Amino acid sequence: MADPNRRTLVKEGASAERTVRELRNQILQGRLLPGEQIRQEEVAEQLRISRVPVREALSVLASEGLLTHRPHQGYFVTKRSPEELAQIGLMLALLEEELARTIVWPTAEVVVELRSLNEDMARLVDASEWVEMVALNHEFHLRIFGLSSLKLVLDEVRRLWMLADAFIAIDYATRERRRRTVAQHERILKALAARSRTRLLKSIRDHRDSTSVGARASMAHHST
Structure with a gap:
Protein backbone atom coordinates (compact mmCIF):
# COMPACT_ATOMS: atom_id res chain seq x y z
CA MET A 1 0.00 0.00 0.00
CA THR A 78 16.55 41.25 -6.22
CA LYS A 79 17.36 44.82 -7.14
CA ARG A 80 20.94 45.67 -8.07
CA SER A 81 22.51 49.06 -8.43
CA PRO A 82 24.42 50.00 -11.63
CA GLU A 83 27.62 49.80 -9.58
CA GLU A 84 26.84 46.23 -8.45
CA LEU A 85 26.03 45.17 -12.02
CA ALA A 86 29.26 46.74 -13.22
CA GLN A 87 31.19 44.74 -10.63
CA ILE A 88 29.45 41.50 -11.61
CA GLY A 89 30.17 42.22 -15.27
CA LEU A 90 33.80 43.05 -14.54
CA MET A 91 34.33 39.81 -12.60
CA LEU A 92 32.69 37.80 -15.37
CA ALA A 93 34.89 39.47 -17.98
CA LEU A 94 38.08 38.64 -16.07
CA LEU A 95 37.15 35.06 -15.18
CA GLU A 96 35.62 34.12 -18.53
CA GLU A 97 38.70 35.45 -20.30
CA GLU A 98 40.91 33.15 -18.24
CA LEU A 99 38.63 30.17 -18.86
CA ALA A 100 38.65 30.85 -22.61
CA ARG A 101 42.46 31.07 -22.58
CA THR A 102 42.80 27.68 -20.90
CA ILE A 103 40.20 25.48 -22.63
CA VAL A 104 41.32 22.37 -24.46
CA TRP A 105 39.95 22.24 -28.00
CA PRO A 106 36.66 20.35 -28.23
CA THR A 107 36.20 17.28 -30.38
CA ALA A 108 34.11 17.49 -33.53
CA GLU A 109 31.29 15.74 -31.63
CA VAL A 110 31.27 18.41 -28.93
CA VAL A 111 31.15 21.17 -31.56
CA VAL A 112 28.12 19.44 -33.09
CA GLU A 113 26.43 19.35 -29.67
CA LEU A 114 27.15 23.05 -29.13
CA ARG A 115 25.77 23.87 -32.56
CA SER A 116 22.62 21.93 -31.69
CA LEU A 117 22.18 24.08 -28.56
CA ASN A 118 22.51 27.22 -30.66
CA GLU A 119 19.99 25.86 -33.15
CA ASP A 120 17.58 25.32 -30.25
CA MET A 121 18.07 28.99 -29.36
CA ALA A 122 17.53 30.00 -33.00
CA ARG A 123 14.13 28.30 -32.95
CA LEU A 124 13.09 30.59 -30.09
CA VAL A 125 14.12 33.86 -31.78
CA ASP A 126 10.61 34.54 -33.10
CA ALA A 127 8.75 32.89 -30.20
CA SER A 128 6.63 34.85 -27.72
CA GLU A 129 7.80 32.48 -24.96
CA TRP A 130 11.55 32.86 -25.35
CA VAL A 131 12.67 32.55 -21.73
CA GLU A 132 14.14 29.07 -22.30
CA MET A 133 16.90 30.88 -24.22
CA VAL A 134 18.40 31.95 -20.88
CA ALA A 135 18.99 28.35 -19.78
CA LEU A 136 20.18 27.32 -23.24
CA ASN A 137 22.62 30.23 -23.25
CA HIS A 138 23.97 29.07 -19.88
CA GLU A 139 24.47 25.55 -21.16
CA PHE A 140 26.15 26.76 -24.35
CA HIS A 141 28.73 28.90 -22.58
CA LEU A 142 29.32 26.64 -19.61
CA ARG A 143 29.92 23.67 -21.91
CA ILE A 144 32.66 25.74 -23.56
CA PHE A 145 34.15 27.08 -20.33
CA GLY A 146 33.94 23.57 -18.87
CA LEU A 147 36.68 22.56 -21.31
CA SER A 148 39.09 24.43 -19.01
CA SER A 149 40.72 22.70 -16.06
CA LEU A 150 40.05 25.76 -13.85
CA LYS A 151 37.02 24.24 -12.10
CA LEU A 152 36.96 26.64 -9.13
CA VAL A 153 36.93 29.57 -11.54
CA LEU A 154 34.10 27.88 -13.45
CA ASP A 155 32.09 27.48 -10.22
CA GLU A 156 32.46 31.20 -9.53
CA VAL A 157 31.31 32.06 -13.06
CA ARG A 158 28.21 29.91 -12.52
CA ARG A 159 27.47 31.80 -9.29
CA LEU A 160 27.92 35.20 -10.91
CA TRP A 161 25.66 34.26 -13.81
CA MET A 162 22.88 33.41 -11.36
CA LEU A 163 23.28 36.84 -9.77
CA ALA A 164 23.05 38.51 -13.18
CA ASP A 165 20.36 36.30 -14.76
CA ALA A 166 17.50 38.80 -14.64
CA PHE A 167 19.71 41.45 -16.22
CA ILE A 168 21.23 39.14 -18.84
CA ALA A 169 17.66 38.28 -19.83
CA ILE A 170 17.11 41.92 -20.79
CA ASP A 171 19.18 41.14 -23.89
CA TYR A 172 16.51 38.68 -25.04
CA ALA A 173 13.62 41.13 -24.75
CA THR A 174 13.60 41.92 -28.47
CA ARG A 175 13.73 39.66 -31.52
CA GLU A 176 16.70 41.62 -32.86
CA ARG A 177 18.76 40.97 -29.74
CA ARG A 178 17.83 37.29 -29.71
CA ARG A 179 18.90 36.98 -33.34
CA ARG A 180 22.16 38.82 -32.58
CA THR A 181 22.96 36.38 -29.76
CA VAL A 182 22.52 33.37 -32.05
CA ALA A 183 24.76 34.98 -34.71
CA GLN A 184 27.46 35.74 -32.13
CA HIS A 185 27.31 32.16 -30.89
CA GLU A 186 27.88 31.02 -34.46
CA ARG A 187 31.08 33.07 -34.62
CA ILE A 188 32.25 31.44 -31.38
CA LEU A 189 31.52 28.02 -32.88
CA LYS A 190 33.52 28.83 -36.02
CA ALA A 191 36.49 29.88 -33.87
CA LEU A 192 36.26 26.64 -31.89
CA ALA A 193 36.07 24.53 -35.06
CA ALA A 194 39.09 26.40 -36.49
CA ARG A 195 40.93 26.01 -33.18
CA SER A 196 41.92 29.67 -33.31
CA ARG A 197 42.55 31.04 -29.82
CA THR A 198 42.76 34.60 -31.12
CA ARG A 199 39.40 34.38 -32.90
CA LEU A 200 37.82 32.63 -29.93
CA LEU A 201 38.89 35.28 -27.44
CA LYS A 202 37.75 38.09 -29.73
CA SER A 203 34.37 36.53 -30.47
CA ILE A 204 33.71 35.92 -26.75
CA ARG A 205 34.76 39.48 -25.86
CA ASP A 206 32.56 40.96 -28.57
CA HIS A 207 29.63 38.83 -27.43
CA ARG A 208 30.06 39.73 -23.78
CA ASP A 209 30.56 43.46 -24.44
CA SER A 210 27.31 43.59 -26.41
CA THR A 211 25.23 42.47 -23.40
CA SER A 212 23.79 44.85 -20.82
CA VAL A 213 25.97 43.44 -18.04
CA GLY A 214 29.02 43.40 -20.29
CA ALA A 215 28.43 47.01 -21.30
CA ARG A 216 28.34 48.04 -17.64
CA ALA A 217 31.62 46.20 -17.00
CA SER A 218 33.23 47.95 -19.96
CA MET A 219 32.09 51.36 -18.73
CA ALA A 220 33.34 50.63 -15.22
CA HIS A 221 36.70 49.50 -16.60
CA HIS A 222 37.19 52.58 -18.76
CA SER A 223 36.16 54.94 -15.96
CA THR A 224 38.94 53.75 -13.66
Missing part, protein backbone atom coordinates in the same frame (compact mmCIF):
# COMPACT_ATOMS: atom_id res chain seq x y z
CA ALA A 2 1.40 3.41 -0.96
CA ASP A 3 2.53 5.65 1.86
CA PRO A 4 0.25 8.75 1.89
CA ASN A 5 3.02 10.83 3.45
CA ARG A 6 5.33 9.92 0.57
CA ARG A 7 2.64 10.85 -1.97
CA THR A 8 2.28 14.23 -0.27
CA LEU A 9 6.04 14.85 -0.35
CA VAL A 10 6.25 13.92 -4.04
CA LYS A 11 3.30 16.19 -4.86
CA GLU A 12 4.77 19.10 -2.90
CA GLY A 13 8.16 18.57 -4.57
CA ALA A 14 6.58 18.73 -8.03
CA SER A 15 4.61 21.83 -7.00
CA ALA A 16 7.79 23.51 -5.74
CA GLU A 17 9.58 22.83 -9.04
CA ARG A 18 6.62 24.23 -11.00
CA THR A 19 6.58 27.32 -8.75
CA VAL A 20 10.33 27.86 -9.27
CA ARG A 21 9.86 27.70 -13.05
CA GLU A 22 6.85 30.03 -13.03
CA LEU A 23 8.43 32.69 -10.78
CA ARG A 24 11.78 32.49 -12.58
CA ASN A 25 10.03 33.03 -15.91
CA GLN A 26 8.08 36.00 -14.56
CA ILE A 27 11.28 37.58 -13.22
CA LEU A 28 13.30 36.97 -16.38
CA GLN A 29 10.52 38.30 -18.60
CA GLY A 30 10.13 41.42 -16.47
CA ARG A 31 6.62 40.63 -15.25
CA LEU A 32 7.99 40.76 -11.70
CA LEU A 33 10.14 43.85 -11.31
CA PRO A 34 13.28 44.44 -9.20
CA GLY A 35 12.26 45.39 -5.67
CA GLU A 36 8.77 43.89 -5.98
CA GLN A 37 7.62 41.78 -3.03
CA ILE A 38 6.58 38.17 -3.60
CA ARG A 39 3.62 37.33 -1.36
CA GLN A 40 3.36 33.63 -0.54
CA GLU A 41 -0.41 33.61 -0.20
CA GLU A 42 -0.88 35.26 -3.61
CA VAL A 43 1.46 32.78 -5.33
CA ALA A 44 -0.24 29.83 -3.62
CA GLU A 45 -3.66 31.08 -4.70
CA GLN A 46 -2.52 31.82 -8.25
CA LEU A 47 -1.02 28.33 -8.71
CA ARG A 48 -3.68 26.60 -6.55
CA ILE A 49 -1.17 24.95 -4.26
CA SER A 50 -0.33 25.09 -0.55
CA ARG A 51 2.19 27.50 0.93
CA VAL A 52 4.68 24.72 1.73
CA PRO A 53 6.00 24.29 -1.88
CA VAL A 54 5.82 28.08 -2.35
CA ARG A 55 8.15 28.60 0.62
CA GLU A 56 10.52 25.97 -0.78
CA ALA A 57 10.48 27.61 -4.21
CA LEU A 58 11.19 31.05 -2.76
CA SER A 59 14.15 29.63 -0.85
CA VAL A 60 15.55 28.08 -4.06
CA LEU A 61 15.22 31.36 -5.98
CA ALA A 62 16.89 33.24 -3.12
CA SER A 63 19.82 30.82 -3.26
CA GLU A 64 20.11 31.59 -6.99
CA GLY A 65 20.19 35.32 -6.31
CA LEU A 66 16.94 36.12 -8.12
CA LEU A 67 15.17 36.86 -4.83
CA THR A 68 16.34 38.54 -1.65
CA HIS A 69 14.98 37.49 1.77
CA ARG A 70 14.48 40.20 4.36
CA PRO A 71 13.83 38.92 7.91
CA HIS A 72 10.31 39.76 9.17
CA GLN A 73 9.43 41.23 5.75
CA GLY A 74 9.54 38.42 3.22
CA TYR A 75 10.96 37.84 -0.26
CA PHE A 76 11.64 40.51 -2.86
CA VAL A 77 12.86 40.41 -6.46
Whole structure:
Protein backbone atom coordinates (compact mmCIF):
# COMPACT_ATOMS: atom_id res chain seq x y z
CA MET A 1 0.00 0.00 0.00
CA ALA A 2 1.40 3.41 -0.96
CA ASP A 3 2.53 5.65 1.86
CA PRO A 4 0.25 8.75 1.89
CA ASN A 5 3.02 10.83 3.45
CA ARG A 6 5.33 9.92 0.57
CA ARG A 7 2.64 10.85 -1.97
CA THR A 8 2.28 14.23 -0.27
CA LEU A 9 6.04 14.85 -0.35
CA VAL A 10 6.25 13.92 -4.04
CA LYS A 11 3.30 16.19 -4.86
CA GLU A 12 4.77 19.10 -2.90
CA GLY A 13 8.16 18.57 -4.57
CA ALA A 14 6.58 18.73 -8.03
CA SER A 15 4.61 21.83 -7.00
CA ALA A 16 7.79 23.51 -5.74
CA GLU A 17 9.58 22.83 -9.04
CA ARG A 18 6.62 24.23 -11.00
CA THR A 19 6.58 27.32 -8.75
CA VAL A 20 10.33 27.86 -9.27
CA ARG A 21 9.86 27.70 -13.05
CA GLU A 22 6.85 30.03 -13.03
CA LEU A 23 8.43 32.69 -10.78
CA ARG A 24 11.78 32.49 -12.58
CA ASN A 25 10.03 33.03 -15.91
CA GLN A 26 8.08 36.00 -14.56
CA ILE A 27 11.28 37.58 -13.22
CA LEU A 28 13.30 36.97 -16.38
CA GLN A 29 10.52 38.30 -18.60
CA GLY A 30 10.13 41.42 -16.47
CA ARG A 31 6.62 40.63 -15.25
CA LEU A 32 7.99 40.76 -11.70
CA LEU A 33 10.14 43.85 -11.31
CA PRO A 34 13.28 44.44 -9.20
CA GLY A 35 12.26 45.39 -5.67
CA GLU A 36 8.77 43.89 -5.98
CA GLN A 37 7.62 41.78 -3.03
CA ILE A 38 6.58 38.17 -3.60
CA ARG A 39 3.62 37.33 -1.36
CA GLN A 40 3.36 33.63 -0.54
CA GLU A 41 -0.41 33.61 -0.20
CA GLU A 42 -0.88 35.26 -3.61
CA VAL A 43 1.46 32.78 -5.33
CA ALA A 44 -0.24 29.83 -3.62
CA GLU A 45 -3.66 31.08 -4.70
CA GLN A 46 -2.52 31.82 -8.25
CA LEU A 47 -1.02 28.33 -8.71
CA ARG A 48 -3.68 26.60 -6.55
CA ILE A 49 -1.17 24.95 -4.26
CA SER A 50 -0.33 25.09 -0.55
CA ARG A 51 2.19 27.50 0.93
CA VAL A 52 4.68 24.72 1.73
CA PRO A 53 6.00 24.29 -1.88
CA VAL A 54 5.82 28.08 -2.35
CA ARG A 55 8.15 28.60 0.62
CA GLU A 56 10.52 25.97 -0.78
CA ALA A 57 10.48 27.61 -4.21
CA LEU A 58 11.19 31.05 -2.76
CA SER A 59 14.15 29.63 -0.85
CA VAL A 60 15.55 28.08 -4.06
CA LEU A 61 15.22 31.36 -5.98
CA ALA A 62 16.89 33.24 -3.12
CA SER A 63 19.82 30.82 -3.26
CA GLU A 64 20.11 31.59 -6.99
CA GLY A 65 20.19 35.32 -6.31
CA LEU A 66 16.94 36.12 -8.12
CA LEU A 67 15.17 36.86 -4.83
CA THR A 68 16.34 38.54 -1.65
CA HIS A 69 14.98 37.49 1.77
CA ARG A 70 14.48 40.20 4.36
CA PRO A 71 13.83 38.92 7.91
CA HIS A 72 10.31 39.76 9.17
CA GLN A 73 9.43 41.23 5.75
CA GLY A 74 9.54 38.42 3.22
CA TYR A 75 10.96 37.84 -0.26
CA PHE A 76 11.64 40.51 -2.86
CA VAL A 77 12.86 40.41 -6.46
CA THR A 78 16.55 41.25 -6.22
CA LYS A 79 17.36 44.82 -7.14
CA ARG A 80 20.94 45.67 -8.07
CA SER A 81 22.51 49.06 -8.43
CA PRO A 82 24.42 50.00 -11.63
CA GLU A 83 27.62 49.80 -9.58
CA GLU A 84 26.84 46.23 -8.45
CA LEU A 85 26.03 45.17 -12.02
CA ALA A 86 29.26 46.74 -13.22
CA GLN A 87 31.19 44.74 -10.63
CA ILE A 88 29.45 41.50 -11.61
CA GLY A 89 30.17 42.22 -15.27
CA LEU A 90 33.80 43.05 -14.54
CA MET A 91 34.33 39.81 -12.60
CA LEU A 92 32.69 37.80 -15.37
CA ALA A 93 34.89 39.47 -17.98
CA LEU A 94 38.08 38.64 -16.07
CA LEU A 95 37.15 35.06 -15.18
CA GLU A 96 35.62 34.12 -18.53
CA GLU A 97 38.70 35.45 -20.30
CA GLU A 98 40.91 33.15 -18.24
CA LEU A 99 38.63 30.17 -18.86
CA ALA A 100 38.65 30.85 -22.61
CA ARG A 101 42.46 31.07 -22.58
CA THR A 102 42.80 27.68 -20.90
CA ILE A 103 40.20 25.48 -22.63
CA VAL A 104 41.32 22.37 -24.46
CA TRP A 105 39.95 22.24 -28.00
CA PRO A 106 36.66 20.35 -28.23
CA THR A 107 36.20 17.28 -30.38
CA ALA A 108 34.11 17.49 -33.53
CA GLU A 109 31.29 15.74 -31.63
CA VAL A 110 31.27 18.41 -28.93
CA VAL A 111 31.15 21.17 -31.56
CA VAL A 112 28.12 19.44 -33.09
CA GLU A 113 26.43 19.35 -29.67
CA LEU A 114 27.15 23.05 -29.13
CA ARG A 115 25.77 23.87 -32.56
CA SER A 116 22.62 21.93 -31.69
CA LEU A 117 22.18 24.08 -28.56
CA ASN A 118 22.51 27.22 -30.66
CA GLU A 119 19.99 25.86 -33.15
CA ASP A 120 17.58 25.32 -30.25
CA MET A 121 18.07 28.99 -29.36
CA ALA A 122 17.53 30.00 -33.00
CA ARG A 123 14.13 28.30 -32.95
CA LEU A 124 13.09 30.59 -30.09
CA VAL A 125 14.12 33.86 -31.78
CA ASP A 126 10.61 34.54 -33.10
CA ALA A 127 8.75 32.89 -30.20
CA SER A 128 6.63 34.85 -27.72
CA GLU A 129 7.80 32.48 -24.96
CA TRP A 130 11.55 32.86 -25.35
CA VAL A 131 12.67 32.55 -21.73
CA GLU A 132 14.14 29.07 -22.30
CA MET A 133 16.90 30.88 -24.22
CA VAL A 134 18.40 31.95 -20.88
CA ALA A 135 18.99 28.35 -19.78
CA LEU A 136 20.18 27.32 -23.24
CA ASN A 137 22.62 30.23 -23.25
CA HIS A 138 23.97 29.07 -19.88
CA GLU A 139 24.47 25.55 -21.16
CA PHE A 140 26.15 26.76 -24.35
CA HIS A 141 28.73 28.90 -22.58
CA LEU A 142 29.32 26.64 -19.61
CA ARG A 143 29.92 23.67 -21.91
CA ILE A 144 32.66 25.74 -23.56
CA PHE A 145 34.15 27.08 -20.33
CA GLY A 146 33.94 23.57 -18.87
CA LEU A 147 36.68 22.56 -21.31
CA SER A 148 39.09 24.43 -19.01
CA SER A 149 40.72 22.70 -16.06
CA LEU A 150 40.05 25.76 -13.85
CA LYS A 151 37.02 24.24 -12.10
CA LEU A 152 36.96 26.64 -9.13
CA VAL A 153 36.93 29.57 -11.54
CA LEU A 154 34.10 27.88 -13.45
CA ASP A 155 32.09 27.48 -10.22
CA GLU A 156 32.46 31.20 -9.53
CA VAL A 157 31.31 32.06 -13.06
CA ARG A 158 28.21 29.91 -12.52
CA ARG A 159 27.47 31.80 -9.29
CA LEU A 160 27.92 35.20 -10.91
CA TRP A 161 25.66 34.26 -13.81
CA MET A 162 22.88 33.41 -11.36
CA LEU A 163 23.28 36.84 -9.77
CA ALA A 164 23.05 38.51 -13.18
CA ASP A 165 20.36 36.30 -14.76
CA ALA A 166 17.50 38.80 -14.64
CA PHE A 167 19.71 41.45 -16.22
CA ILE A 168 21.23 39.14 -18.84
CA ALA A 169 17.66 38.28 -19.83
CA ILE A 170 17.11 41.92 -20.79
CA ASP A 171 19.18 41.14 -23.89
CA TYR A 172 16.51 38.68 -25.04
CA ALA A 173 13.62 41.13 -24.75
CA THR A 174 13.60 41.92 -28.47
CA ARG A 175 13.73 39.66 -31.52
CA GLU A 176 16.70 41.62 -32.86
CA ARG A 177 18.76 40.97 -29.74
CA ARG A 178 17.83 37.29 -29.71
CA ARG A 179 18.90 36.98 -33.34
CA ARG A 180 22.16 38.82 -32.58
CA THR A 181 22.96 36.38 -29.76
CA VAL A 182 22.52 33.37 -32.05
CA ALA A 183 24.76 34.98 -34.71
CA GLN A 184 27.46 35.74 -32.13
CA HIS A 185 27.31 32.16 -30.89
CA GLU A 186 27.88 31.02 -34.46
CA ARG A 187 31.08 33.07 -34.62
CA ILE A 188 32.25 31.44 -31.38
CA LEU A 189 31.52 28.02 -32.88
CA LYS A 190 33.52 28.83 -36.02
CA ALA A 191 36.49 29.88 -33.87
CA LEU A 192 36.26 26.64 -31.89
CA ALA A 193 36.07 24.53 -35.06
CA ALA A 194 39.09 26.40 -36.49
CA ARG A 195 40.93 26.01 -33.18
CA SER A 196 41.92 29.67 -33.31
CA ARG A 197 42.55 31.04 -29.82
CA THR A 198 42.76 34.60 -31.12
CA ARG A 199 39.40 34.38 -32.90
CA LEU A 200 37.82 32.63 -29.93
CA LEU A 201 38.89 35.28 -27.44
CA LYS A 202 37.75 38.09 -29.73
CA SER A 203 34.37 36.53 -30.47
CA ILE A 204 33.71 35.92 -26.75
CA ARG A 205 34.76 39.48 -25.86
CA ASP A 206 32.56 40.96 -28.57
CA HIS A 207 29.63 38.83 -27.43
CA ARG A 208 30.06 39.73 -23.78
CA ASP A 209 30.56 43.46 -24.44
CA SER A 210 27.31 43.59 -26.41
CA THR A 211 25.23 42.47 -23.40
CA SER A 212 23.79 44.85 -20.82
CA VAL A 213 25.97 43.44 -18.04
CA GLY A 214 29.02 43.40 -20.29
CA ALA A 215 28.43 47.01 -21.30
CA ARG A 216 28.34 48.04 -17.64
CA ALA A 217 31.62 46.20 -17.00
CA SER A 218 33.23 47.95 -19.96
CA MET A 219 32.09 51.36 -18.73
CA ALA A 220 33.34 50.63 -15.22
CA HIS A 221 36.70 49.50 -16.60
CA HIS A 222 37.19 52.58 -18.76
CA SER A 223 36.16 54.94 -15.96
CA THR A 224 38.94 53.75 -13.66
